[in-house]
Amino acid sequence: xxxxxxxxxxxxxxxxxxxxxxxxxxxxxxxxxxxxxxxxxxxxxxxxxxxxxxxxxxxxxxxxxxxxxxxxxxxxxxxxxxxxxxxxxxxxxxxxxxxxxxxxxxxxxxxx
Amino acid sequence: xxxxxxxxxxxxxxxxxxxxxxxxxxxxxxxxxxxxxxxxxxxxxxxxxxxxxxxxxxxxxxxxxxxxxxxxxxxxxxxxxxxxxxxxxxxxxxxxxxxxxxxxxxxxxxxxxxxxx
Numbered sequence: 001x002x003x004x005x006x007x008x009x010x011x012x013x014x015x016x017x018x019x020x021x022x023x024x025x026x027x028x029x030x031x032x033x034x035x036x037x038x039x040x041x042x043x044x045x046x047x048x049x050x051x052x053x054x055x056x057x058x059x060x061x062x063x064x065x066x067x068x069x070x071x072x073x074x075x076x077x078x079x080x081x082x083x084x085x086x087x088x089x090x091x092x093x094x095x096x097x098x099x100x101x102x103x104x105x106x107x108x109x110x111x112x
Numbered sequence: 113x114x115x116x117x118x119x120x121x122x123x124x125x126x127x128x129x130x131x132x133x134x135x136x137x138x139x140x141x142x143x144x145x146x147x148x149x150x151x152x153x154x155x156x157x158x159x160x161x162x163x164x165x166x167x168x169x170x171x172x173x174x175x176x177x178x179x180x181x182x183x184x185x186x187x188x189x190x191x192x193x194x195x196x197x198x199x200x201x202x203x204x205x206x207x208x209x210x211x212x213x214x215x216x217x218x219x220x221x222x223x224x225x226x227x228x229x
Contacts, residue, residue: 008152034217043116043202043220048127072212081211091218099170100218104154 002027002101004092008061010107013080016072021106023090029061030092033094035075038087047088080110115139118203124227133188135203135222143206144154144186145218146170146178148199155202161186186219193228200225 013019023033029052030076036044050057050073051064057064062077068103074108087107116137125131135144142163147155157170165180175197177189190197198218206217 004154009134041223043204043223045220046217049217065144091155099157101157102155104152 002092002094004090004101004103005051006090006103008106010109012109015081015110015112017080019077019080019084019108019110021088021108022101023073023075023089025071025092028094029071030094032093033073034063034065034093034100035064035073036089036091036102037097038055038089040087043074046090051081054103065088077108080108082110085110086110114222116203116205116219118201118221118224120224121222122225123225124229125227127194128190129192129193131190131226133189133226134160134222135186135202135221137184137186137203137205137221139205139207140183141205141207141219142183144180145185145201145204145206146174146176146188146190147204148172148197148222149202150199158188189227195228198226198228 007026023100032051035047037047038044048057048064050064061078065074087105089105090103095099119134145160150154156180158176159170160168163178164180179187188197201224203221206216206218
């Protein structure tokens, strides 16, 4: 079965630096990969979607890459701010009826 | 007002009790989902529905049932609650427009925190 791995250890970085989060998966590549943000006690909120034929997608300070050879997506937040502190989830869609499979998420803490 | 609402937001119940969690949406989406979230395990799909007459089991449907009463309403029931159903439950919606492939985003409710004693 498909497996998704996100770093279970929290990522602590200094304000202004670039945060890089990793999402690895096994077996065959998904048709789409999405990143969500989740704040404590709240539901996940969609951030970015990247398709298997895309290498990179950007939105303001956010950038996602998708490497189907490495079976990995990287999520970057440039010029990070304390308000970026949250849990970030990657979600994979293998195109079978639009069911997303979520990773467990990585906690990001940005310190001022 | 929130597009996806869940009631109750918090619930404490006892083993063996039947409870229902409700989800309503004003986004006009056809697709609705129920997930549970446990620490370290991420979100796991319980049931999903692509329209009012469609109900599908997800990854972990045992012990749960659902009802899609209308396009806007999707409820989750625990027929006989047990302690390992203690978790955070989320409802989500998504929309597939004609000609659009898979990969549309999901919109989540605020969650229901359930404790089964």
